[in-house]
Amino acid sequence: MYGNDVIDPNEPLNAAETGAYDAAAAHEDQREAIGSDFDALIAADQRIEPRDAMPDTYRETLIRQIAQHAHSEIIGMQPEGNWITRAPSLRRKAILIAKVQDEAGHGLYLYSAAETLGVDRQELLDRLHDGKQKYSSIFNYPTLTWADCGAIGWLVDGAAIMNQVPLCRCSYGPYARAMIRVCKEESFHQRQGFEILWTLMRGTEAQQAMAQDAADRWWWPALAMFGPPDTGEAAKGGHTEQSMAWGIKRFSNDDLRQKFVDMMVPQAEKLGIVLPDPHLRWNEERGHYDFGEIDWDEFWQVLRGDGPCNAERIEHRRRAHDEGAWVREAANAYAAKQTIRENEKESAA
Amino acid sequence: MTDAPEGATERSWPLWEVFVRGKRGLSHVHVGSLHAPDAEMALRNARDVYTRRQEGVSIWVVKADDVTASSPSEKDSFFDPAGDKIYRHPTFYDVPEDVEYL
Amino acid sequence: MSTMRNESLPGAAENTGAAPGDKPYAGYLLGLADDAMVYAQRLGEWMTNAPQIEEDMALGNIALDLLGQARGLYPYIGSIDGSGRGEDDYAMQRDERDWRNVHLVEQERGDFADEMARLLWFSAYQVELHTALTGSGDDVVAGVAGKALKEVRYHLDHASLWVVRLGDGTEESHRRMQAALDRVLPYVAELFDDDEASVLAVDRGAGVLPSSLHDRVEGRVAAVVAQATLTLPDGSRWRSRGGRSGIHSRPMGYLLAEMQHIARSHPGATW
Numbered sequence: 001m002y003g004n005d006v007i008d009p010n011e012p013l014n015a016a017e018t019g020a021y022d023a024a025a026a027h028e029d030q031r032e033a034i035g036s037d038f039d040a041l042i043a044a045d046q047r048i049e050p051r052d053a054m055p056d057t058y059r060e061t062l063i064r065q066i067a068q069h070a071h072s073e074i075i076g077m078q079p080e081g082n083w084i085t086r087a088p089s090l091r092r093k094a095i096l097i098a099k100v101q102d103e104a105g106h107g108l109y110l111y112s113a114a115e116t117l118g119v120d121r122q123e124l125l126d127r128l129h130d131g132k133q134k135y136s137s138i139f140n141y142p143t144l145t146w147a148d149c150g151a152i153g154w155l156v157d158g159a160a161i162m163n164q165v166p167l168c169r170c171s172y173g174p175y176a177r178a179m180i181r182v183c184k185e186e187s188f189h190q191r192q193g194f195e196i197l198w199t200l201m202r203g204t205e206a207q208q209a210m211a212q213d214a215a216d217r218w219w220w221p222a223l224a225m226f227g228p229p230d231t232g233e234a235a236k237g238g239h240t241e242q243s244m245a246w247g248i249k250r251f252s253n254d255d256l257r258q259k260f261v262d263m264m265v266p267q268a269e270k271l272g273i274v275l276p277d278p279h280l281r282w283n284e285e286r287g288h289y290d291f292g293e294i295d296w297d298e299f300w301q302v303l304r305g306d307g308p309c310n311a312e313r314i315e316h317r318r319r320a321h322d323e324g325a326w327v328r329e330a331a332n333a334y335a336a337k338q339t340i341r342e343n344e345k346e347s348a349a
Numbered sequence: 350m351t352d353a354p355e356g357a358t359e360r361s362w363p364l365w366e367v368f369v370r371g372k373r374g375l376s377h378v379h380v381g382s383l384h385a386p387d388a389e390m391a392l393r394n395a396r397d398v399y400t401r402r403q404e405g406v407s408i409w410v411v412k413a414d415d416v417t418a419s420s421p422s423e424k425d426s427f428f429d430p431a432g433d434k435i436y437r438h439p440t441f442y443d444v445p446e447d448v449e450y451l
Numbered sequence: 452m453s454t455m456r457n458e459s460l461p462g463a464a465e466n467t468g469a470a471p472g473d474k475p476y477a478g479y480l481l482g483l484a485d486d487a488m489v490y491a492q493r494l495g496e497w498m499t500n501a502p503q504i505e506e507d508m509a510l511g512n513i514a515l516d517l518l519g520q521a522r523g524l525y526p527y528i529g530s531i532d533g534s535g536r537g538e539d540d541y542a543m544q545r546d547e548r549d550w551r552n553v554h555l556v557e558q559e560r561g562d563f564a565d566e567m568a569r570l571l572w573f574s575a576y577q578v579e580l581h582t583a584l585t586g587s588g589d590d591v592v593a594g595v596a597g598k599a600l601k602e603v604r605y606h607l608d609h610a611s612l613w614v615v616r617l618g619d620g621t622e623e624s625h626r627r628m629q630a631a632l633d634r635v636l637p638y639v640a641e642l643f644d645d646d647e648a649s650v651l652a653v654d655r656g657a658g659v660l661p662s663s664l665h666d667r668v669e670g671r672v673a674a675v676v677a678q679a680t681l682t683l684p685d686g687s688r689w690r691s692r693g694g695r696s697g698i699h700s701r702p703m704g705y706l707l708a709e710m711q712h713i714a715r716s717h718p719g720a721t722w
Contacts, residue, residue: 091722101507104504107504113381320499331620398505
């Protein structure tokens with residue numbers, strides 16, 4: 001599928017294809033030796049399972065985090081979903097349908113993990129629809145051209161995988177297991193995005209301009225996906241510290257962002273795309289790329305609900321859900337009737 | 350809605366646990382859960398959600414409410430008593446090293 | 452791949468294999484491929500719009516199956532009509548008058564009941580069609596049909612389960628499902644019209660006469676409709692015609708405009 005000169009399929013292109021994923025996915029169960037005390041399990045880097053005792057705050061934090069993650073997958077279907085009917089080739093159309101389908105699937109794996117904590121999916125969806133729970137702000141940006149499908153795969157999925165690979169080692173078992181599956185499947189998402197841009201950058205002038213424009217628009221929002229700075233001064237008072245102690249979070253936002261930049265810069269060069277940051281340069285001393293300041297005002301503005309597509313995304317989601325209400329009710333009614341019929345049959349027999 | 354039996358309202362389809370047999374010769378393994386109005390639909394949803402990449406040759410769905418699970422607090426009385434029955438394991442037995450097919 | 456037009460052999464009727472430059476036979480196959488292609492396009496519109504997230508995935512799978520069927524046929528058609536065209540030439544570069552799908556699949560997306568009514572009829576038709584085509588004298592067609600048959604049986608199963616649940620669900624769903632069956636009916640007859648191309652394909656032992664499928668398809672649909680406590684409507688006064696000869700209904704032009712505009716805005720580009 002990723003033939004000839006595109007890129008060596010054995011060369012890692014995203015965090016799910018590195019040793020970090022294998023290490024995170026591998027997990028040694030030592031519960032026998034440690035017992036079932038929450039703090040002892042956490043201290044020993046063991047998994048907490050649904051019926052284990054756990055502090056309420058741990059449970060609540062997880063429900064919020066997993067739900068937001070699930071919502072992001074579901075809302076994340078829209079920016080690309082709106083290109084399915086317009087994909088410029090049948091091969092791209094098939095890939096895009098499969099990808100948007102995966103996003104639905106990932107949302108379901110995650111809702112399923114959240115439900116093990118004693119919350120109903122419908123409750124979580126209600127909170128999404130009412131604006132009480134958030135999703136990743138990145139999906140409040142519009143997909144203006146076909147190249148945006150490439151930029152989303154390459155940058156947004158690349159950043160998402162970078163965020164998610166450490167979560168394969170998350171202390172909560174069902175979440176960690178969902179992440180292992182999600183990361184494995186998402187690796188294809190990032191590759192197909194890279195491939196779209198690769199093809200465009202080797203195409204006509206108009207195609208190249210399209211690819212560059214998309215990268216220009218998605219680069220900074222992708223960097224903001226890792227969340228506000230949380231090291232040094234900024235670490236005080238944030239969620240990061242507690243989440244790290246609980247093994248829900250493994251690296252700081254800043255660490256992951258740096259890793260992402262370090263991984264993407266060479267890929268951009270390979271693509272022939274210029275990343276829109278004049279301050280981007282290799283720092284020999286740090287052994288990392290330096291990069292410019294993220295516009296956090298914009299980040300907070302979008303997060304507060306004032307991004308280009310906030311209203312549209314929720315409205316779309318709510319409409320689909322509301323328009324489907326009579327279908328879901330019908331299925332419930334039919335199931336109830338069938339139960340009654342079976343009971344009658346049994347009592348008659 | 351008048352002919353709909355009591356309780357058949359929007360408030361969410363029941364939860365089903367999904368088990369997939371990866372290939373012949375392996376056991377069914379729990380892979381996650383999903384919502385569906387009834388068993389027939391649950392099975393088909395499970396196919397679309399959990400076996401898109403040919404992950405399975407057989408699927409079970411079980412209503413989550415119908416699963417009875419042992420409780421972590423009962424763990425000691427449930428599982429520890431088996432701990433000292435080491436004679437159940439073949440490694441318990443000392444046999445001469447040169448005996449074949451043991 | 453031949454680019455010559457007049458290579459069709461005399462006696463091609465006995466020769467069931469592909470004869471390059473054979474436009475009428477290519478036209479028959481195009482009908483099969485275009486039905487699948489256009490319906491895949493419509494089903495793709497459901498992604499993010501289905502009543503339940505699980506259903507987004509189910510409809511996505513069906514769309515992918517149909518897209519795969521079309522993609523399996525287009526390059527072969529390109530070898531038969533002598534043009535050497537590939538899948539994207541057919542999908543992205545043809546004007547409305549050159550499309551040979553029936554009106555049923557090009558109609559705009561309605562509500563979920565409309566979609567299940569359409570899917571019930573279309574998948575029942577495809578089950579019978581591909582069952583017959585597995586015996587085609589054209590090995591390529593038989594191969595495509597064999598693979599498609601497994602897929603469309605699942606589509607039929609999916610549509611049947613939903614029609615039964617909607618028909619025998621709530622009062623509202625019953626009413627909506629019945630209305631959807633009524634609305635789709637005028638577009639059904641066209642599936643079973645014997646046009647010149649299909650008669651020719653039958654003569655060469657490669658195709659199947661659409662009218663021969665009618666009773667079995669209707670039988671399948673009627674059984675589901677009865678189980679769903681619904682009524683199969685009587686024939687309507689007006690019925691659609693002409694898709695197989697490139698006469699389409701209003702939604703078709705818009706469907707093509709949306710589907711093709713990126714590809715057509717960049718002539719010669721690869722994606």
